[in-house]
Amino acid sequence: MKKLLVLTTALTSLAFAANADVTVMSWGGAYGEAQTEAHVKPWAAATGNAAVMVDSDNPAPALKAMVEAGNVTVDVASVEYADAVRLCDEGVLEPIDPATVKPGADGTAAVDDFFPGAITECGVATDIWANVFAYDTTKFPEGPKTVADFFDLTKFPGKRGLRKGAKAVLELALLGDGVAPADVYATLGTPEGVDRAFAKLDTIKSEVVWWEAGAQAPQLLADGEVAMTTAYNGRIFGAAVGEGKPFQIVWDGQIYESELYVVPKGAPNKDLAMDFISYATSTEGLRAQASNISYGAPRKSSNIEPIIYKDGKTDMAPHSPTNPANMANSLLTSSDFWVDHDAELNERFQAWLSQ
Amino acid sequence: MAEASTELLTTADGRPLKEALAIAQSRAKRRAFLLVLPLLLFVLLTFLIPIGYMLKRSVEHDGFARSAPALVEWFEANPGFDYANPPEEAYAALVKDLTFMQTEKLTGLSGTRINYTVPGTISLFKAGARAAKDLQAPYKEALLAVDAEWARPALWRGMEAASSKFTTEFYKVGTDNKLGDNGWERGGDKDRIYLYLFFKTFLVSGIITVICLLLAFPVAHLLAVLPMSRSSLLMILVLLPFWTSLLVRTTSWIALLQEQGILNDLLVWLGVVGDDNRIAAMYNMTGTIVAMTHVLLPFMILPLYSVMRVIPPSYARAARSLGATSWTTFRRVYLPQTLPGIAAGSLLVFILAVGYYITPALVGGADGQLISNLISFHMTKSNWSLAAALAAMLLAAILLLYWLYDRLIGIDRLKLG
Numbered sequence: 001m002k003k004l005l006v007l008t009t010a011l012t013s014l015a016f017a018a019n020a021d022v023t024v025m026s027w028g029g030a031y032g033e034a035q036t037e038a039h040v041k042p043w044a045a046a047t048g049n050a051a052v053m054v055d056s057d058n059p060a061p062a063l064k065a066m067v068e069a070g071n072v073t074v075d076v077a078s079v080e081y082a083d084a085v086r087l088c089d090e091g092v093l094e095p096i097d098p099a100t101v102k103p104g105a106d107g108t109a110a111v112d113d114f115f116p117g118a119i120t121e122c123g124v125a126t127d128i129w130a131n132v133f134a135y136d137t138t139k140f141p142e143g144p145k146t147v148a149d150f151f152d153l154t155k156f157p158g159k160r161g162l163r164k165g166a167k168a169v170l171e172l173a174l175l176g177d178g179v180a181p182a183d184v185y186a187t188l189g190t191p192e193g194v195d196r197a198f199a200k201l202d203t204i205k206s207e208v209v210w211w212e213a214g215a216q217a218p219q220l221l222a223d224g225e226v227a228m229t230t231a232y233n234g235r236i237f238g239a240a241v242g243e244g245k246p247f248q249i250v251w252d253g254q255i256y257e258s259e260l261y262v263v264p265k266g267a268p269n270k271d272l273a274m275d276f277i278s279y280a281t282s283t284e285g286l287r288a289q290a291s292n293i294s295y296g297a298p299r300k301s302s303n304i305e306p307i308i309y310k311d312g313k314t315d316m317a318p319h320s321p322t323n324p325a326n327m328a329n330s331l332l333t334s335s336d337f338w339v340d341h342d343a344e345l346n347e348r349f350q351a352w353l354s355q
Numbered sequence: 356m357a358e359a360s361t362e363l364l365t366t367a368d369g370r371p372l373k374e375a376l377a378i379a380q381s382r383a384k385r386r387a388f389l390l391v392l393p394l395l396l397f398v399l400l401t402f403l404i405p406i407g408y409m410l411k412r413s414v415e416h417d418g419f420a421r422s423a424p425a426l427v428e429w430f431e432a433n434p435g436f437d438y439a440n441p442p443e444e445a446y447a448a449l450v451k452d453l454t455f456m457q458t459e460k461l462t463g464l465s466g467t468r469i470n471y472t473v474p475g476t477i478s479l480f481k482a483g484a485r486a487a488k489d490l491q492a493p494y495k496e497a498l499l500a501v502d503a504e505w506a507r508p509a510l511w512r513g514m515e516a517a518s519s520k521f522t523t524e525f526y527k528v529g530t531d532n533k534l535g536d537n538g539w540e541r542g543g544d545k546d547r548i549y550l551y552l553f554f555k556t557f558l559v560s561g562i563i564t565v566i567c568l569l570l571a572f573p574v575a576h577l578l579a580v581l582p583m584s585r586s587s588l589l590m591i592l593v594l595l596p597f598w599t600s601l602l603v604r605t606t607s608w609i610a611l612l613q614e615q616g617i618l619n620d621l622l623v624w625l626g627v628v629g630d631d632n633r634i635a636a637m638y639n640m641t642g643t644i645v646a647m648t649h650v651l652l653p654f655m656i657l658p659l660y661s662v663m664r665v666i667p668p669s670y671a672r673a674a675r676s677l678g679a680t681s682w683t684t685f686r687r688v689y690l691p692q693t694l695p696g697i698a699a700g701s702l703l704v705f706i707l708a709v710g711y712y713i714t715p716a717l718v719g720g721a722d723g724q725l726i727s728n729l730i731s732f733h734m735t736k737s738n739w740s741l742a743a744a745l746a747a748m749l750l751a752a753i754l755l756l757y758w759l760y761d762r763l764i765g766i767d768r769l770k771l772g
Contacts, residue, residue: 061735086737089463089481159614164721205721209638212716224615336478342736344474350729351548353721354555 021050022272025062026078028055029215030238034292035078035126037310039280042288046279049272060087063264067092072266075273078126082335084260088122094263095121100274104301105283113283115258115322118298123260124281127295130256130321130330131168134236135228136221137246147253147329150228151176151204158227161220164210166349167338168255171331172230173200175253181331188337194345198352210353221247237294237319241309249319251326257333258298296322406750413525413743418468419517422461423452427518438508438515438536446494449505449514453487456480471738472524472534473513479504508536525744549745552726553752559644559725560708566648567655567704568697575659575696580668590660597653605714608646612636638720646718651707655700662696698764706753 024040026032036053044051054074056062060083066072079087087093101124104113111119118125133150135143144156150172162169174184174193177200187193201208209226211217217231218239233249240247261280263273279285286297290307294316297303307316317323321330364372420427425448436445456462466480479502490497498505513534516524524534531547532539541547574593578586596604611617619633628634636642666689674684712727719725726749733742760766 058735061737064737086463086467089460089477090467090737091460091464164724208721210720216717223613225613339477340470340475343471343733343738343741346732346736347548348546350552350724351546353724354548354551 021052022075022269022276023052023054023073024076024078024276025054025056025059025074027057027059030234030293031078031295034289035280038288038292039276039285042285043276043279047275051276063087063262064090064092067265070266072264072268074264075267075269076261076263076276078259079123079262080259081120081123081125081257081333082338084120084123084262085335086339087262088120092265093122094265094267094270096124096263096274096277100278102278102282104299106301106304108301110299113301114299118258120260123262124277125258125260125298126281126286127289127293128256128258128298128321129295130233130251130254131163131172131230132233132236132249132251132254132321133172133228133230134217134221134247134249136224137248139224139227143248144228144250145252147172147175147250148178149250150230150253151200153204153207156227158207159225160204160208161211161217161226161229161231162208163217163230164212164353166345167342168230168333169201169349170194170197170345171255171333172253173197175255175329175331176200181329184331185334185337188341194348198348201352218245218247221245233319233321234293234295241294241311241314241319251321252329254321254326254330255333256296256321256330257335259295290316290320294319296320298322409743410747412740413747414523415521416468416471416517416525416740417520418464419514420520422456422459422465423449423514423518424455425449425451426514430515430518438511441495441511443493443495445511446498446505447492450487450490450494450498453480453484457484457487467737468517469510469513471741472516472528473507473509475504476510476513479510509534512536512538525740526748528741529744529748549726549729552724552729553748556709556726556749557752559640559647560705563644563647563651563708564655564701564705566644567652568701570648571652571655571659571700572693572697575656575663578656578660579663579666593653593656596649601650601713602717604650605646605717608642608649609637609718612642612645613638637718638723640719640722642718642720643715643723646714647708647711650714651704654703654707658699658703659693659696662693662699666692694764698760702757702760705756709749709753 022044024035026035032053032055040051040053043049056077059074059077060079063074063077063079064087066074084093088095096119098111098119101110101114101119103110114125115128133144133147135156137143139158140156144150144152149156150160162172170188171184174187174197175181177196179187188197209220209229211220211229214232214235217229218235220226221229221231221236222239222245228250233254236247236249239245240249261277263270263277267273280289281299283299283301286299286302287305287307289295290297290302292310294309297307303322307320308314309316318325320326366372366375426445429445429448433445436442453462456465462480462484463477466477469476469480483498483501483505486501490501504510516522516534527534527539529549531542531549533542533546574589578589578593581589609616613619614633614635614637616637618636619628622628623630623633636645670688670692671684674688675681679687710727711725712731715723715725716728716731719728726745730742730745730749733739733745757766
C-alpha cells in the first residue's frame with residue numbers, strides 16, 4: 001500500500017514537473033533559511049517539483065496586494081497568526097482542508113497532535129516563536145530572573161531595549177506589573193488597563209532605546225547600548241549559540257505566538273501548494289525546521305525525541321519557547337484582541353512616545 | 356483678403372504651401388510625440404495611475420456597503436434615526452445581513468471596515484455573524500443577548516456612514532477625530548497624533564533643509580572655483596556617499612554616534628566627558644537630523660554647484676572694483692545669482708525629507724517618529740484607506756508649498772543642473 005502511494009505520488013508529480021514551479025514566500029534571514037533547508041529543498045527533492053524561496057519583510061501585506069491586484073505569483077507564504085486569521089476573514093486566503101494535514105508519525109490524528117489552535121481555517125502552524133527579554137551575562141553576574149526585573153531600574157540599572165510598537169510591549173508592561181497571564185487581555189480591554197500598562201512603561205520610559213527591525217535587538221545588546229532588551233527568541237539564540245555571545249534569555253513572561261503557512265487565493269499552483277504544506281507540517285518536516293532555528297515545533301509528535309541543532313550537539317529544548325520549563329509564566333498572544341485594537345492602541349502608543 | 360486668395364502660394368508640385376507645411380509639421384509632431392510616448396506611458400503607469408488609485412482609496416471603501424445590503428436599504432429609507440435606540444426593523448436588517456456575511460464569508464471585511472472608525476468591532480461582527488442564523492425575533496433582544504455592544508450609538512453611526520461606498524471618514528481619522536456616541540469629536544489628549552506628526556515632519560524637514568543649505572553652500576562654491584583636477588577629486592568625495600546604500604550609511608551613523616560608539620569612546624578617552632555621562636546623540640531627534648542631513652546633502656550640493664559653476668567671476672570682480680565690500684559683493688551680486696540653485700536644492704531636499712522613512716525608523720528612537728512611519732504602519736496593518744488619506748494630506752501640503760514657491764520665486768527659475 002505504502003509503495004503504491006509513493007509510486008502514484010511520484011507519477012503525479014512527474015506529470016506536473018514540467019511546468020510546476022512552486023514559490024514560497026517567507027521572512028528571509030535565518031528564518032527563511034531554516035524553512036528553505038527544512039522544507040523547500042527536501043520537498044523539491046522528494047517530489048521532483050521545482051520550488052523556490054523568495055524573501056519579504058513581511059509576507060502578509062505582499063499577499064494582500066497580490067490578491068487585490070489579481071496577479072498572484074506566490075503559492076505558499078509564511079505569515080503571523082493574527083495575519084493568517086485576518087487575511088482569511090478578508091477572503092485573501094484559500095481555506096485549507098484539515099484532512100490534508102498529515103497525522104503524526106505515531107498515527108495520532110493531526111487535530112489531536114497539533115497544539116490547540118495551530119490548524120486554522122486557512123493556515124497550518126509551522127513553529128512557535130516568542131517575544132522574550134535577554135541580558136548580557138557579563139553585565140549582571142546575578143542576572144534578572146522575572147519579568148518584573150525588566151522594569152526594576154534600581155536592582156538592574158541600565159538602558160532597556162523595547163520594540164517600537166504597542167503589540168507585545170503593553171502585555172509585557174502588565175505582566176511586569178504583576179497581572180497574571182490569564183488576565184492580561186481582559187485588563188488591556190479596559191481603558192484603566194491600558195492606562196495601567198502605559199503607567200508601567202512610564203517608569204522606564206527615560207531609559208528605553210526603541211528598536212524596530214528584529215536584528216537591531218541583539219545588536220544593541222552586543223554594542224552595550226542596552227543592559228537588557230526584548231527580542232525574538234530566535235535572534236538571541238542565533239547570537240548566543242551561533243556566534244558565542246554571552247546573552248541569556250529570561251523566559252519568565254514570554255509572549256509567544258505561532259507562524260503559519262497559508263495559500264493565497266488564486267495561487268498559480270494551488271494543489272502543489274497544499275501538498276507542500278502537507279509535507280512541511282508533517283512530524284518530520286516540523287522537526288527539521290525546529291532543528292534549524294530555535295522556534296518550537298507546534299505538534300506533539302515532533303517533540304517526543306530531542307531535537308538537535310544543526311551544529312550537531314546543542315539540544316534545542318532549553319532554547320525553545322515550547323519547552324515546559326520555559327512556559328511556566330507565559331502568555332499566548334491574542335490575535336482576536338490585536339485584530340480589534342491594533343490601530344487604536346498603536347495611535348495611543350505613538351502619542352505616548354511623542355509626549 | 357481677395358489678393359491672398361487669388362495669389363495662393365504653392366509648392367513646386369502645385370500643392371498649396373500652407374497645406375504642405377501643415378502635413379510636414381504634423382508628421383514631425385507625430386514623430387516627436389512617438390518619441391516621448393514611452394515616457395508618457397511610463398509616467399502614466401507608474402505615477403499617475405497609482406496616485407489616482409491611492410486618492411480614490413482614501414475616499415472609497417465598499418467593505419461594508421456590499422456586505423450589508425439590507426441595512427444599506429434601511430439606512431437609506433430612515434435617515435436621521437435615533438442612534439441611541441434603533442428600532443426593531445434595523446436590528447432585523449442587521450441580523451439578516453450578519454447571516455448573509457456568514458454564508459458569503461464577508462464578516463472580516465465588513466467588521467474591518469467598521470473597525471476603522473469604531474475600534475473593537477471585528478470580533479463583535481465575527482461573534483454576531485456566527486450566532487445570527489439561530490436568532491429569533493424579536494431580533495433586538497436576541498442580538499443584544501449575544502453582545503450588548505450592538506446597542507452602542509457610535510457603532511450605529513459608524514455603520515450608517517459605512518453604508519455608503521464613498522466617505523470622508525478616513526480624513527476625519529487622519530486629522531485626529533474620533534467617532535463617539537455623539538458623532539465625530541476631537542480625540543482625547545492621549546490619542547491625538549496625526550496633526551502633531553504632520554507639524555513635526557514639516558518642522559524637521561525645514562531644519563534639515565536649512566542645515567543642508569548652510570553646509571552645502573561653501574562646499575559647492577569651492578567645487579565651482581577650484582581648478583578642474585582638484586574639484587573632480589572633491590566631487591568624488593561628495594558623490595561617494597551618494598553611491599553607498601542608504602542602510603549602510605544609516606547604520607554607520609549608529610556605530611559612530613551611539614552611546615558606546617566611536618565618538619563617545621573618543622570623547623571619554625580624551626576626558627571631555629565622563630564615562631557615565633556619555634552624549635546621547637543617537638535614537639533621538641539629534642540622530643535623525645544628523646543622519647538625514649548627511650543622506651540628503653548631495654541633493655543640495657549638486658544643484659548649487661551646477662548654478663555656481665556658470666557664474667562668471669568677473670561680476671564679483673567688477674563689484675569689488677566699483678568699491679563694494681566683500682560682504683556687499685556676496686550679498687548683492689553673488690548670492691542673487693545662486694538663487695535658482697538654492698531654490699532647487701531646498702525644494703528637492705525638503706520634499707525628500709518629508710517622505711523619509713527608513714532613517715527615522717532606525718535612528719529616531721522615541722521622538723524621531725515622522726508621519727511616513729505611521730503611513731507605513733497602516734499600509735502593513737491593512738488599513739490602506741487611512742494610509743491613503745494621510746498620504747493624500749501629505750501630497751496636498753507639498754502641492755501647496757510648491758504653489759507658494761511658484762508664486763514667490765517662480766518655477767521657471769528652478770535650476771537642477
